[in-house]
Amino acid sequence: MKTAGERMEIIHHPEYQEFHLFNDRISYLIGILANGQLAHLYFGPRLPDEPKKSHRYLADISDTSQAVFLPVHPPLSLEFTMQEYPGYGTTDFRQPAFELLQQNGSRISSFEYVGHKIYKGKKSLNGLPCTYVEEAGEAQTLEITLLDRLLQCEAVLSYTIFRDYPVVTRNVCFYNRGGEELTLTRAMSM
Numbered sequence: 001m002k003t004a005g006e007r008m009e010i011i012h013h014p015e016y017q018e019f020h021l022f023n024d025r026i027s028y029l030i031g032i033l034a035n036g037q038l039a040h041l042y043f044g045p046r047l048p049d050e051p052k053k054s055h056r057y058l059a060d061i062s063d064t065s066q067a068v069f070l071p072v073h074p075p076l077s078l079e080f081t082m083q084e085y086p087g088y089g090t091t092d093f094r095q096p097a098f099e100l101l102q103q104n105g106s107r108i109s110s111f112e113y114v115g116h117k118i119y120k121g122k123k124s125l126n127g128l129p130c131t132y133v134e135e136a137g138e139a140q141t142l143e144i145t146l147l148d149r150l151l152q153c154e155a156v157l158s159y160t161i162f163r164d165y166p167v168v169t170r171n172v173c174f175y176n177r178g179g180e181e182l183t184l185t186r187a188m189s190m
Contacts, residue, residue, distance in 0.1 A: 008163040010118045010140045013051040019116070019142060020049055021159060025166040028159065030084055030144070036112025038084035038144065038157075043168070085146070085157055085172065087111055098172070099186040100153065107185075111146035111155050118142050122160045122169075131160070131169050138163050152178030 008023040017032035018041070029041035078086070088096040089108030099107050121136035133139045139162045146155045154175040161168050171189055176182050 008140055008161055010142045010159075010161065011049055012116065012118065016051040018051050019144075020047075020051070021140075021142060021161040021168060022046055022049070023161055023163055023166070026161075026168070028161065028168045030159075032113045033081070037078070037086075037110075038113065038146070040082040040084050085111075085155065096186065097188040098155070098174075098184070100148075100151065100174075101183040101185050102151065103180055109148045109151060109153070111148050111153075114145050114147045114154075116142060116144045123158070125171060130171070131162075131167075133162070151180065151182065152176070153182060 006024055011020045019030040021028040025046055027047040028043045031039040031041045033039050085097050087109045088099050100109050101107055119141055122133050122139045122141050124130055124132055139160050141158055141160045144157045154177060156173045158171050159168055172187060174184055
């Protein structure tokens with residue numbers, strides 16, 4: 001019989017555009033939507049690793065919904081999608097997790113998935129309280145890089161799952177790679 005703390009893993013399923021973080025007790029699933037933004041698919045008791053099953057995002061669109069029309073069916077409405085890190089101005093009228101004020105006064109941004117890396121262990125956060133590991137084998141981390149191509153700003157979302165605890169920690173770092181001054185007016189950890 002398995003005991004807690006025997007297994008922890010982060011699996012990327014490129015064919016389904018999904019990430020599955022899990023240990024013996026919990027699962028956390030993230031999906032990359034057709035528009036390059038991230039959807040929160042599931043967090044709860046451990047699921048078997050079966051990509052693209054019933055834990056997909058909600059795609060219902062009503063007559064009054066705002067939708068992003070892409071060459072996919074059905075149209076994607078972020079208004080009805082549980083997003084991982086929603087921004088301002090993307091057809092979702094809920095409070096965003098972050099806001100970037102541009103020099104022209106706009107707060108609209110469009111961060112899309114451009115890459116990721118998975119590694120053992122967990123980086124510390126400089127100047128901030130954070131969780132840590134004493135050995136790299138105690139945790140695995142997924143870093144997802146998002147890019148707003150117009151602003152040339154990157155957002156790196158970090159997710160760490162621990163071998164011995166039913167915990168996923170998250171944080172975000174923004175990197176302005178463009179020439180325009182940006183003011184981060186809001187940045188929630190999740």
